[in-house]
Amino acid sequence: MSSVVLLLSGPNLNLLGTREPDVYGPETLDDHVATATATAADHGLEIEHFQSNHEGELIEAIHGARDRVAAIVINPGAFTHSSWAIHDALAAFSGVIVELHLSNPNAREAWRHTSVVAPVATGSIVGFGADGYRLAIEAVAAQLAS
Numbered sequence: 001m002s003s004v005v006l007l008l009s010g011p012n013l014n015l016l017g018t019r020e021p022d023v024y025g026p027e028t029l030d031d032h033v034a035t036a037t038a039t040a041a042d043h044g045l046e047i048e049h050f051q052s053n054h055e056g057e058l059i060e061a062i063h064g065a066r067d068r069v070a071a072i073v074i075n076p077g078a079f080t081h082s083s084w085a086i087h088d089a090l091a092a093f094s095g096v097i098v099e100l101h102l103s104n105p106n107a108r109e110a111w112r113h114t115s116v117v118a119p120v121a122t123g124s125i126v127g128f129g130a131d132g133y134r135l136a137i138e139a140v141a142a143q144l145a146s
Helices: 029-042 055-065 077-081 084-091 131-145
Strands: 004-009 046-051 071-075 096-101 123-126
Touching (some): 004 029, 029 046, 055 071, 055 084, 071 084, 071 131, 096 131, 123 131
Parallel strands (some): 004 046, 004 071
8 A cells, every 4th residue: 555645735825824824824835744744754654745726736636646645635725615626536536535724614704614625535624723734644644544
C-alpha cells in the first residue's frame, strides 16, 4: 500500500497568513504543509502537496491520485460549497478522504453551511485552525491502520 497522502489546497489558500488572519489564523500555507509533513512522518507517511486556484487543476490532481496514493486531505476552499465536479472526482477515489477547513463553515455565513464534498469524504475536520492539519493527518493514519 502507498504511504503517500495527497494534501490538496484550493483557491485563495496561497494567501493564508495575510488573508483574514482573524478568521484563518496567522500561519501561512507553507506552515500548514510543514505541520502536515511532520505529522505524516511520525506515522510513516509522506505528504505530496498541491495548491491551485483553478477547479480543473484540482480535479486533475484528484484523478492523478487514483491507484497511486493512500489518502487525500483536501481543503477545497470556496469550492466546498459549489463544486460538484470536485465531488464527483473524489467519489472516484477509493482511498481515505478527509475534508479540512481552518474555520468552522457551519458557524459562518449561511451559504457556507452546505458542503458538496462532505458526502464523499471519510470524515471532516473543521474549526480547529492550524491544529486541523495535524488532526487531519492523524485521522488518515488511524483510518489506514484500521
